[in-house]
Amino acid sequence: MNLNAFRENAKIEIEKVKTDGELEKVRVKYLGRKGNLTEVLHSIGDLPKEERPEAGRIANSIKRELEELIKEKKEILEEKKTLLWKDLTLPGRKPFIGTLHPLTVLGEEVQDIFIRMGFSVVEGPEIETDYYNFTALNTPPDHPARDLQDTFYLKDGRLLRTQTSPVQIRILEKHSPPLRIISSGKCYRMDTFDPSHSPTFTQIEGLWVDKNISMADLFGTLELFAKEIFGENIKTEFLPGYFPFTEPSCEQLIQCPFCLGEGCSVCKKKGMIEILGAGLVHPSILKKLGYSEFNGFAFGMGVERIAMIKYNIDDIRLFYQNELQFLRQFNES
Amino acid sequence: MRVNYNWLSEWVDIKFSPYELADRLDHLGIEVEEVEITSDDAIFELNIMPNRPDLLSVWGLSREIAAKIGRNLKKKIDYSLPDLNQKDALNLTVTIESEEDCPRYIASVIDNIEVGLSPAFISERLTKCGIRTLNNIVDVTNYVLLETGHPLHAFDYDSISGGIIVRRAKNSEIIITLEGEKKELSNEDLVIADNKGPIAIAGVMGGESSGIKDKTTRIVLESAFFKPSLIRRTSRRLKLSTESSYRFERTADIEMLPTASAYTLHLLGKSATKRTARKVIDTNPTPQVKKEVEFSYKNANKMLGKNLKREEVDRIFEKLGFERRETDGSPRILVPSYRRDIKIEEDLTEEIGRFIGYNNIPRRFTYTNEKPINLENKDIIKIKKIMASLGLSEAINIPFIEPFWAEIHKDEPVELKNPMWSDRSILRNTLLPGLIRSVERNLNKGEELVQLFEVGRVFRQGKDEEEMLGAVITGNMPVKWHQEGRPVDFYDIKGIVEAMLEKLNIKDYKFAESEESFYRKERTQCLVIDGTVPGCFGLIAQDSCKADIYGCEFKVKYLLGALKRGSHFSRTSKFPPIKRDLSFIIEGKTPYEKIKNIIQESLTHDVRIELMDEYIARRIGKDKKSLTVRLEFSHPEKTLTDNEIEGDIKTAIDKLKSFGASLRE
Ligand SMILES: [Zn+2]
Numbered sequence: 001m002n003l004n005a006f007r008e009n010a011k012i013e014i015e016k017v018k019t020d021g022e023l024e025k026v027r028v029k030y031l032g033r034k035g036n037l038t039e040v041l042h043s044i045g046d047l048p049k050e051e052r053p054e055a056g057r058i059a060n061s062i063k064r065e066l067e068e069l070i071k072e073k074k075e076i077l078e079e080k081k082t083l084l085w086k087d088l089t090l091p092g093r094k095p096f097i098g099t100l101h102p103l104t105v106l107g108e109e110v111q112d113i114f115i116r117m118g119f120s121v122v123e124g125p126e127i128e129t130d131y132y133n134f135t136a137l138n139t140p141p142d143h144p145a146r147d148l149q150d151t152f153y154l155k156d157g158r159l160l161r162t163q164t165s166p167v168q169i170r171i172l173e174k175h176s177p178p179l180r181i182i183s184s185g186k187c188y189r190m191d192t193f194d195p196s197h198s199p200t201f202t203q204i205e206g207l208w209v210d211k212n213i214s215m216a217d218l219f220g221t222l223e224l225f226a227k228e229i230f231g232e233n234i235k236t237e238f239l240p241g242y243f244p245f246t247e248p249s250c251e252q253l254i255q256c257p258f259c260l261g262e263g264c265s266v267c268k269k270k271g272m273i274e275i276l277g278a279g280l281v282h283p284s285i286l287k288k289l290g291y292s293e294f295n296g297f298a299f300g301m302g303v304e305r306i307a308m309i310k311y312n313i314d315d316i317r318l319f320y321q322n323e324l325q326f327l328r329q330f331n332e333s
Numbered sequence: 334m335r336v337n338y339n340w341l342s343e344w345v346d347i348k349f350s351p352y353e354l355a356d357r358l359d360h361l362g363i364e365v366e367e368v369e370i371t372s373d374d375a376i377f378e379l380n381i382m383p384n385r386p387d388l389l390s391v392w393g394l395s396r397e398i399a400a401k402i403g404r405n406l407k408k409k410i411d412y413s414l415p416d417l418n419q420k421d422a423l424n425l426t427v428t429i430e431s432e433e434d435c436p437r438y439i440a441s442v443i444d445n446i447e448v449g450l451s452p453a454f455i456s457e458r459l460t461k462c463g464i465r466t467l468n469n470i471v472d473v474t475n476y477v478l479l480e481t482g483h484p485l486h487a488f489d490y491d492s493i494s495g496g497i498i499v500r501r502a503k504n505s506e507i508i509i510t511l512e513g514e515k516k517e518l519s520n521e522d523l524v525i526a527d528n529k530g531p532i533a534i535a536g537v538m539g540g541e542s543s544g545i546k547d548k549t550t551r552i553v554l555e556s557a558f559f560k561p562s563l564i565r566r567t568s569r570r571l572k573l574s575t576e577s578s579y580r581f582e583r584t585a586d587i588e589m590l591p592t593a594s595a596y597t598l599h600l601l602g603k604s605a606t607k608r609t610a611r612k613v614i615d616t617n618p619t620p621q622v623k624k625e626v627e628f629s630y631k632n633a634n635k636m637l638g639k640n641l642k643r644e645e646v647d648r649i650f651e652k653l654g655f656e657r658r659e660t661d662g663s664p665r666i667l668v669p670s671y672r673r674d675i676k677i678e679e680d681l682t683e684e685i686g687r688f689i690g691y692n693n694i695p696r697r698f699t700y701t702n703e704k705p706i707n708l709e710n711k712d713i714i715k716i717k718k719i720m721a722s723l724g725l726s727e728a729i730n731i732p733f734i735e736p737f738w739a740e741i742h743k744d745e746p747v748e749l750k751n752p753m754w755s756d757r758s759i760l761r762n763t764l765l766p767g768l769i770r771s772v773e774r775n776l777n778k779g780e781e782l783v784q785l786f787e788v789g790r791v792f793r794q795g796k797d798e799e800e801m802l803g804a805v806i807t808g809n810m811p812v813k814w815h816q817e818g819r820p821v822d823f824y825d826i827k828g829i830v831e832a833m834l835e836k837l838n839i840k841d842y843k844f845a846e847s848e849e850s851f852y853r854k855e856r857t858q859c860l861v862i863d864g865t866v867p868g869c870f871g872l873i874a875q876d877s878c879k880a881d882i883y884g885c886e887f888k889v890k891y892l893l894g895a896l897k898r899g900s901h902f903s904r905t906s907k908f909p910p911i912k913r914d915l916s917f918i919i920e921g922k923t924p925y926e927k928i929k930n931i932i933q934e935s936l937t938h939d940v941r942i943e944l945m946d947e948y949i950a951r952r953i954g955k956d957k958k959s960l961t962v963r964l965e966f967s968h969p970e971k972t973l974t975d976n977e978i979e980g981d982i983k984t985a986i987d988k989l990k991s992f993g994a995s996l997r998e
Contacts, residue, residue: 126790154750199753247682320730
């Protein structure tokens with residue numbers, strides 16, 4: 001066997017070694033009592049006499065060289081077992097983290113609940129006509145209910161929708177019942193900008209039109225919703241309310257989460273707090289659209305209001321000031 | 334409205350505390366805003382629904398409470414007007430110009446009046462209910478208003494010249510109100526006038542000239558019904574909302590007129606005069622009010638989801654004073670005149686629901702197997718999530734902005750007629766002003782790096798409202814133990830745009846020169862997708878900004894239009910690519926993009942070209958820059974050898990040289 005080839009092979013194998021075990025195997029293979037080198041040394045006896053001393057010398061030097069390499073490798077392997085000391089308490093290299101707006105997060109949550117209940121998501125314009133925003137919703141001009149919604153008018157005579165309800169009319173004009181829809185978006189009311197008022201707010205509107213819809217369906221659906229959003233044990237109740245476009249009308253209340261029903265300033269000592277308005281769709285609306293044989297229910301809620309209750313926020317302006325200190329607190333998305 | 338507990342107790346036997354009463358009122362839909370407990374009484378602040386003017390009185394509220402708790406009213410107001418044929422009747426005429434505007438008007442004349450202070454029981458109650466006391470005449474009319482819900486007005490008889498005329502005002506006609514304010518009227522307003530001019534704004538407020546004075550000895554008491562929409566419009570236009578207009582615009586009870594008059598006369602007899610009326614005029618003694626409503630027990634039960642017996646329903650109607658009349662088997666319900674809100678059977682059903690209690694209605698939910706009509710996809714939220722994943726936080730702004738922003742875009746603005754803030758008088762035509770406002774707020778709060786985005790609609794006259802995506806970044810990339818800080822720059826916003834496009838799976842796009850005047854022209858580019866320009870990005874050109882703000886704004890419609898749904902997998906090469914770096918010096922203003930494209934086009938292999946370094950320094954040469962690009966050659970079926978790419982490398986170098994590039998070693 002060629003000694004040089006032997007030496008090169010051994011060196012390559014030592015180089016490739018990654019563990020102590022492998023290194024030991026390589027050592028045994030080349031330098032062990034039954035190893036290749038022993039064979040080589042034995043075969044020296046077969047050489048012509050004058051070549052023997054030289055061959056023996058080379059073989060021995062290979063042996064020493066390989067022993068040295070193995071020793072070095074051993075040290076390297078040993079070193080790899082313990083890493084250089086680093087201060088592991090230094091902060092990590094964190095990528096930037098952005099957040100979704102709490103109104104988006106909550107709006108999605110609400111929409112998803114209704115989507116699971118079979119509702120479709122639809123949209124409508126923010127600039128509306130008086131007809132869709134009021135008249136078609138049973139609120140003709142001079143109706144006192146218009147007082148509840150101080151309206152922003154545009155110079156061209158149109159207005160900013162005060163509620164998402166016009167979407168109901170727009171959808172029913174295009175799709176015939178039965179249907180279940182929800183729609184969410186910005187609404188506008190001429191209000192002061194103070195801790196409890198904002199000129200814009202986000203409303204989520206729902207509509208379910210079918211035959212034989214009753215108050216029981218309305219209450220059942222909304223109770224299910226409240227449990228999904230505020231937890232299985234939330235106490236809800238319904239009180240009579242008034243909206244021109246529903247009859248009968250109601251308001252849904254949940255147990256005040258701030259005082260757990262004991263009564264506090266938020267709930268005006270009532271222990272319950274209003275979360276939305278609803279009712280059976282006023283028959284005159286469906287009749288005008290040509291659906292006299294149908295009935296249905298509708299509801300509308302302010303996402304800000306739900307968010308304020310759910311996240312314990314006491315100033316509605318925070319939603320529209322976009323301070324990162326505020327936004328960063330809403331990471332669930 | 335404000336009302337006190339003791340007054341209600343005079344009408345109905347309330348056997349429970351003010352708080353318990355408040356709870357019952359709440360459950361009837363009469364919202365109690367506040368309960369104020371005093372030493373001997375309690376005052377309720379009520380929020381009455383606009384369709385229930387009948388509840389704007391002690392009598393009406395008592396009726397409702399009595400029905401709820403199953404008791405009868407303790408008190409009655411059933412005075413009637415005297416039948417007058419007196420010879421010494423005082424002279425008065427009433428002329429109604431339009432019966433539509435004023436279907437009924439009762440005027441009573443009383444003399445021997447002594448104007449003075451009101452008896453204690455009147456002034457005390459008025460004060461508790463939040464009404465200022467004036468004199469024994471006006472106070473009595475207010476007292477009757479609170480108790481019966483019907484507004485009355487007293488004129489000084491001797492200040493009226495000729496008879497009373499109820500007519501539309503003439504345009505530009507002037508009246509000085511009781512409060513001494515000058516109001517200009519129009520043909521839209523109804524007035525009470527004499528032959529000299531208006532003496533009261535009908536249903537809203539009296540005039541100064543005909544008001545009760547200390548020396549008044551004879552009065553005309555008005556009890557009328559005015560068309561609600563007229564009163565409402567006048568009250569809005571003149572910005573005059575009074576206890577009276579509030580009730581008239583919600584519809585008064587036309588049958589209450591004589592009772593309210595007679596009751597007032599009765600109380601005046603106790604407090605201000607020894608004589609009874611000297612003349613009474615009623616323009617419409619038997620008004621016709623439609624009161625019958627068709628009703629079906631079956632429909633009511635269906636609507637409520639209940640199974641109520643007829644007797645239960647009848648009992649509720651009876652308590653409410655609704656009479657049942659049955660002709661050929663179909664019941665019709667006769668509704669009292671004060672319940673003008675009840676017009677259809679659904680209204681009656683609501684009454685049943687209110688009185689059995691909404692909490693006694695079952696709860697039910699049924700799933701549907703109908704196909705959703707159009708599940709408008711959730712792409713908007715997808716975009717929002719992408720932006721958040723890139724480190725930006727979502728902002729939502731109030732979309733009112735200053736008009737100059739529209740000028741920059743040369744958009745026709747959508748102007749508000751009644752802006753909330755006079756300087757922010759248009760609807761946003763771009764999201765950027767709101768975002769800039771938010772940036773400034775955050776910088777003032779000491780934030781070092783502000784990265785915000787917003788998805789929302791913009792508005793332009795004559796165009797559909799359009800969903801936009803806007804983003805802004807400003808400040809400094811923070812100093813960290815592992816990195817140096819630096820101001821954000823153009824390439825940061827561009828990188829965000831590129832990453833967003835990548836996450837949206839949009840591949841066929843390019844950036845082009847932008848002429849968007851919103852940005853500084855040296856620092857802006859626009860995005861081009863398939864020949865359309867969804868929007869631009871760059872350094873926002875606003876002198877008012879105190880920091881450099883980089884922004885972008887895109888039409889969501891175009892982004893979503895280009896979005897490729899579903900990723901397609903194409904087999905990646907198993908063979909590692911060969912990389913070659915080329916460094917060269919080139920004329921400083923040669924666009925990298927151009928160099929890259931030209932090299933790319935001329936090569937035969939699949940090559941990915943990436944910029945490794947850009948270096949500008951005096952020693953390279955004036956107006957020169959040094960670039961290092963990496964060419965990454967790959968082949969689907971084999972590992973390329975140096976020889977195989979030699980040709981392409983040479984082509985690349987030749988191309989570079991054609992640009993005047995000199996290769997660095
Ligand atoms: Zn509470």
